């Protein structure tokens with residue numbers, strides 16, 4: 001795998017970047033399975049640098065975006081859809097909070113749609129939906145499970161017939177090597193006054209600081225982390241103003257959480273009773289941001 005050394009902060013171009021946390025990733029051993037949403041190898045991480053100026057934390061050296069794209073294209077993740085109910089609850093909360101800013105009937109683009117759990121719910125409450133998903137297997141899941149036609153590819157390859165009123169990036173920003181360039185590309189698809197919804201881990205959270213290198217958001221697929229300051233900066237630089245700032249709460253079944261910690265329990269007799277048991281995890285270690293694109 002090709003790795004590129006980074007000499008300036010990708011967000012603010014500051015040169016005084018410094019080592020933040022030493023990595024445990026072995027680049028030669030990385031495979032598509034490491035990029036699963038349900039990957040449970042928590043604590044596996046790239047070497048991260050941080051910027052003293054804006055607070056951005058990023059993998060350095062960073063894997064090349066085109067190489068990662070191959071992994072996402074080859075990805076299959078059956079476990080993800082099995083947790084549809086819990087993830088659906090998380091997503092329903094987002095749709096409820098979005099509603100005052102974007103009425104039913106608005107065109108909504110979800111980037112990194114996976115098997116379409118969120119888009120299906122968004123469509124059910126009246127949004128006209130479109131989705132971008134690089135994994136052919138997940139695009140097929142979305143078609144089979146919900147009859148959704150997602151665009152299979154990357155943001156760079158996507159062509160839209162209209163501007164969208166809403167773009168959602170739910171646990172996506174931390175997966176790209178250059179969030180600024182990524183947001184700039186997406187901005188072209190969003191109409192003036194449109195809403196951007198971002199869910200992404202908070203490296204400044206108490207959980208991140210207490211758990212150190214074992215924080216559950218450290219995983220092969222996560223290449224960058226924001227705190228409040230750096231996320232504000234990213235949005236401001238791209239012409240957004242924050243309308244609502246929330247902490248994201250996770251809903252999972254007891255089965256999912258237990259098999260994160262004890263993978264050998266997967267598929268055992270516990271599955272049926274434990275899947276019915278839902279937990280709400282309020283770790284307060286992710287941001288949930290609703291930002292409006294300023295009219296020019």
Ligand SMILES: [Zn+2]
Pocket residue numbers: 009010011012013014051052053054055056
């Ligand atoms: Zn910076």
